Amino acid sequence: MRSDWTALPEHVGVAVADRVGGIVGVYPAPCGDHAEIASTVIGSTGTVFVKAAFSGPGVRSLRHEVAVTRAIDGFPPAVLWDFESDGWLVVGAEHLDGPHPDLSADSPDLDTLAATLTRLQETTAPDVRLYGPAGRLSFAHPAMDGDVLVHSDLNPANLILTPQGLRIVDWAYATKAAPWVELALLTQWLIGNGHTPAQAEDWLSQFPAWAGTDPKVLDDFAARNASKWATKSRQSTESWVHDLACWTHEWAAYRA
Known part of the structure; x- marks a missing residue:
């Protein structure tokens, strides 16, 4: 609060x-x-x-x-x-001065996000205490393990467009994981900003980490993430919790 x-x-x-x-x-x-x-x-x-x-x-x-x-x-x-x-x-x-990016389908800001994500996907997790996949998400799969820095909450409010490029704030949940985990967690925000699940996955397919992940692993992730947020939504009246429950359900239903 x-x-x-x-x-x-x-x-x-x-x-x-x-x-x-x-x-x-x-x-x-x-x-x-x-x-x-x-x-x-x-x-x-x-x-x-x-x-x-x-x-x-x-x-x-x-x-x-x-x-x-x-x-x-x-x-x-x-x-x-x-x-x-x-x-x-x-x-x-x-202090970072600038607007939040527009993540809707066909927005030019998506190109800026893609460039930043490409660099982030290549960034090794620093030698400090970080969350692991299970600690961050309350579920795990062996394929989620990795050594890449994952922000894990790339909602538009945590992204700021500055004259020097896209910057990322609020690293309280920084995680050490496989690079595809960041992309899977971004799916819900793309859907929440107007993408269909198919459009979101098509956009994410430009990243090697996404294209190289076993579809069954993505199925498992989508189902578990949706189940987690469905449970949270039954225990909360917060609108953002119910939004995430809706968006993660859309993706899980698409992959089912």
Whole structure:
């Protein structure tokens, strides 16, 4: 659950202000819930994106994200500073200015996504603690094991088009797995952005990792992922959970 900036203890807010030359404005992020606070902070010396966590799970997640982000070049925003005070972990990161890509069928942004995915598919997982497939997804298959860096949540809100190219944020669930796992997890977001399952698979077929994966393995993944989200949807009233249940079901039904 996100909190207002005023939830920060006064001296923690002052410590942030000291790092940005005084706070001019604070603008909360419109989505996401991995940290209690996530805001764009405009200071007299520049703009940073600040995440802060206080709860045990929130602090562990944010600490993990910082470690992963610092171990990766190019894709995530750079971590500029971090500190802990009064139980809060506070992180200041590079502010990425730009829109989220349009992932609908025939969008020109798909070419930009493909170029970024090609590089990501070739990136070996860094030597830091990462999720494994079972820990990240709550199901596993031997073919999911691998040594590639997998973001595992490439929804449009985590993708930002900048003048320097497409950047990827929110690495809290970074995973070490086979490269096709990233593509399989992207399927639900392509369907959610207007692709039919057939269109989504046709677009994904440009990647060697997808083309080289046994269709029975993809069948198994689609069925298990849909089952997971169906279960979650019965236990939640959140609209995004029900959306994912719908989109993963569409893909699983197509492959059945």
